[in-house]
Amino acid sequence: MAASPFAVDALKQSAHAIGNGNNSSSSSTQRPLGAGPATLDLVEQMNEDEKKKYVKGKKLGEGTYANVYLGHARHDPSLLVAIKKIKVQKEYRDGMAPDAVRELTHLQELRHPNIISLLSAFSSKDQNLNLVLEFLPLGDLEMLIRDVDRVRYGAGDIKAWMGMLTRAVWFCHDNYVLHRDIKPNNLLIAADGEVKLADFGLARGFADPGQRMTANVITRWYRPPELLYGARHYSGAVDVWSVGTVFAELIIRTPYLPGDSDLDMVRLICRAIGTPTEDNWPGVTSLKEYTAAGDVHPVADKATYMNRFGSVGPEGVDLLMRTLILDPRKRITAREMLEHKWWRTDPRPTRKEDLPRKSGGGGEEKVAADLKRRPGVVDDDGKAKVARKLDFGGAIGGSK
Amino acid sequence: MSRKAISNARGPASGSTTSAALPGLSSDDMCPVCKTIRYLNKDMEFLIHPDCYHFMCSNCVNRIFNDGPNQCPYAGCHRTLRRKGFRSPFFGDLTVEREVDIRRRVAAVFNQHEEDFKTLRDYNNYLQMVEDLTFELVSGTEAQRRSAEAQLQHWEAEHKADIERNRKAGREADEASHRRIAAEREAARQRRIDAIKEAEEEKLERARTREAELDTLASAPEGQRAGGVQLKRRVQVNRAVEAAAAANTGSGVPGAGAQPPIITKLSIQGLKEKRKPPAPEGPYDPFGGMDFVPSRYKLHDGLVHPDVDKYRFDWAHATGGYSFDDYTARAMFEAFAGLGVFIEDEKEVGIGLSASEVAAMSAGIAAVGDKMELD
Secondary structure, X not given: OOOOOOOHHHHHHHHHHHHOOOOOOOHHHOOOOOOOOOOOOHHHHHHHHHHHOEEEEEEEEEOXXXXXXXXXXXXXXXXXXXXXXXXXXXXXXOOOOHHHHHHHHHHOOOOOOOEOOEEEEEEEHHHEEXXXXXXXXXXXXXXXXXXXXXXXXXXXXXXXXXXXXXXHHHHHHHOOEEOOOOOHHHEEEOOOOOEEEOOOOOOEEOOOOOOOOOOOOOOHHHOOHHHHOOOOOOOOHHHHHHHHHHHHHHHHOOOOOXXXXXXXXXXXXXXXXXXXXXXXXXOHHHOOOOOOOOOOOOOOOHHHHHHHHHHHHHHHHHHHHHHOOOOOOOOOOHHHHHOOHHHHOOOOOOOHHHOOXXXXXXHHHHHHHHHHOOOOOOOOOOOOOOOOOOOHHHHHHHHO | OOOOOOOOOOOOOOOOOOXXXXXXXXXXXXXXXXXXXXXXXXXXXXEEOOOOOOOEEHHHHHHHHOOOOEEXXXXXXXXXXXXXXXXXXXXXXXHHHHHHHHHHHHHHHXXXXXXXXXXXXXXXXXXXXXXXXXXHHHHOOHHHHHHHHHHXXXXXXXXXXXXXXXXXXXXXXXXXXXXXXXXXXXHHHHHHHHHHHHHHHHHHHHXXXXXXXXXXXXXXXXXXXXXXXXXXXXXXXXXXXXXXXXXXXXXXXXXHHHOOOOOOHHHHHOOOOXXXXXXXXXXXXXXXXXXXXXXXXXXXXXXXXXHHHHHHOOHHHHHHOOOHHHHHHHHHHHHHOOXXXXXXXXXXXXXXXOHHHHHHHHHHHHHHHHHHHHO
């Protein structure tokens, strides 16, 4: 039994149960008829075994969606882990929250140096789901971007970070997984400087033709125009747009398109990148939520980009422009990004050990904050949290 | 630099081994080769050659070796020496001279630092090894000396790059410490100048105050009031001086901060740091050494299937950027996924996968169908 006690199997069964509508019970309450009440059934036994492998330590953070604990492996106290305990949510009382299911299904299959690794999963009392993730102590990329005073970085560092991010996205796409929530918050930094893509709470597999996906994904600032226009059939191009906006943010050290509503987002994209029209994006006007705010702005040319993002050189700007092409069909793919010339031009990407990192701690708290956050939102102190629904009416009313 | 005449055992050294007792050197003595004495030649200078450490006067060196390499004139010493190698010894005792030379040479080769070692114990073992080797070179028997010499040369040849790098690092550290010392000295000088200036200003200030006091005393009608004024002034002046001092120390702090801080390397970097191999870096690989070209099948463009083709010209799919190539690639991948994977084998062999990972993989394969229902 000890040979394969991966409790995920058990949890997957319960996830499956939800999918089938058989949602009145979860796995650990399903006892085989023959088993007595005192003995644990096989699934429970596996779960116990898995749970015993880790020691839960101090709480790093608490959120409405999840609590994050520091922990370590029982057999090796130096092996630190982050245990993300997902709370039972009101809306999903009868089963697991979809975020948790998404995270579990995709993380357990993706193993890559630039993707956070899921070490284990088990359920604790009250049917709480615990995800055991590798512990990434150095905070996230957002922390480095925002700390303008104390953190300095150059073109080589940006290239190294972008390389790791693009590799992670490429790996997801080549394994037919859409991440759908790429942003600096979700790029955690390991002790050795490696950037790791985390938070697969909005991830899903590529859809079949004819299968509709929700357009209501990706944190707004990083959301591509096709999703803002309500497209229901999309591809990895949505993640590539996010990568492009993260790239721009790394360079200018402030969010590139910080729209405070979906309509504002469209307006910002029109102004900064160009208005989507039938010419540059055939068929765009047929999308459900298509709006073109105000005047038609021509698509920005390279000189415009060079003014703002010139520090990464003409090749870097070329790559950025290709990730921010309005028409998702023409947008560069993650694989093509990695084949781009920019990686081979000077300066060479900084080695991960030499990448700037933030001194003076704060990383742990930040990681905890990132892990406990509900997927798809940014923390916007003061302002209302980013809505998860398209709400053009309210946005117009609010901004005028 | 003074050459103390310690010695005695003069005359030609017996045998060719340099480990045998070497002749002493004395400044007012006789050259053992030409028997010239200092009385006859006031400027007589003794030179040695680090091959055999036999000393002779500079005249003899010129005479014997000017026409090219020649044998050492000492009886029984058959070493061939060159003019270029001769130098004047630093120590009066040539045994010491020789030992210092050997130590210098060994230290140049074994120039590892403590940071290079994983643990202090390793470092200590290394130091012990180096000391043993040095001792054998200095005062071992002929055989020991020879084997130690061979070891040394072997090590030097083997670790040329390492040695060179350490040497460079050492030089840089030296330069840094020189700079630091110079900066400190400069700062101290500045402080002294400031102190002198301050003292002068204080003196001036005192004189001014005194003058002012005298003025007030002269203009004041009553002695009692004058005393009060004096007191008040003094307090004012003192305050001004204090404020100035505070300002000075305040401005002094950033100056001190500008000096490079003294880094205590031992406590931080020392013991645990694992030495990084020099790792010649190849060209940057954006893919990180991975590739997912399917090995069991070949993807062709334009795979068609009636169920798919009805969506191919659907506007909603096209405008949203839906990729049919991705779909066909995924369909093929899923059709072939798991072929050639034998979980039982992997459990036994354990090809870099833990049992749980194998289980996860099998679960993943089984879950391909389920995944779609969830969202």
